[in-house]
Amino acid sequence: MDASEFSPWSITATNLPIHARNPIHTDDGGRAAGFPGALVAGVTVYAYLCHLPLASHGMSWVDHGGGEVRFKQPVFDHDLVEVSARISDGTTLIEAHTGSPQPRAVLQPTLDAGGAPSLRDGEDLSPVTITLDTPYGADYALPAGDDLDVCLSAGIVHPAVWPDLANHIMHEQLARGSWVHTRSIIRHHRAVAVGSAVTIVPRVIDRFFAHGERAVVDMHFMHGDEIVTSIEHEAIIDLSATP
Secondary structure, X not given: OOXXXXXXXXXXXXXXXXXXXXXXXXXXXXXHOOOOOOEOOHHHHHHHHHHHHHHHHOHHHHHHOEEEEEEOOOOEOOOEEEEEEEEEOOEEEEEEEOOOOOOOEEEEEEOOOOOOOOOOOOXXXXXXXXXXXOOOOOOOOHHHOOOOOHHHHHOEOOOOXXXXXXXXXXXXXXXXXXXXXXXEEEEXXXXXXXXXXXXXXXXXXXXXXXXOEEEEEEEEEEEOOEEEEEEEEEEXXXXXXXX
């Protein structure tokens, strides 16, 4: 994927009420963690980053693309988020900026995610089955202000649904108090129709301390016996923890 394929785009960030279950996405929780207010969820910022490959490559990216996203600095409610692509050391990067030279989040996209890697050895978490419809459907990005209709017109689940569901696993089974999604490697193996039921199979493959306790979780998203998406998901699951 070449940076010249992507057109710059901007949007005013929206902190969605659905994410308030994590205190860091509330004003009180954000201030308690040392920020001036509520943080916009990383998955919302990821949805904004997805706008560029969706607009340029459409369903081919949804069907077998993906990428690695890293969250560098927080985005706050009503920030103007400018999304653009550039080349760095021969690699295409899609970046979200809010007025400072340093990006808030960076996506290294790919059009060929390859096959699903096996879950690595670790600690099994509980599988979760969910039906993919609003808010986890084709219209995922609409409440955040992005009305691009690539997924809506095809009736296909928006790609930002996958890390949001991974966050659900982190929140329900690992997080203690406020927590922060830091990065994900997301591989699409097949587009999934709205209304499909998927089972998330998660396994913790690493825990370590860096600005709090972190966990890295491998996840397979299964539709029947088929892996439709795989994710390596990392988050600070306890901001107060020390070694």
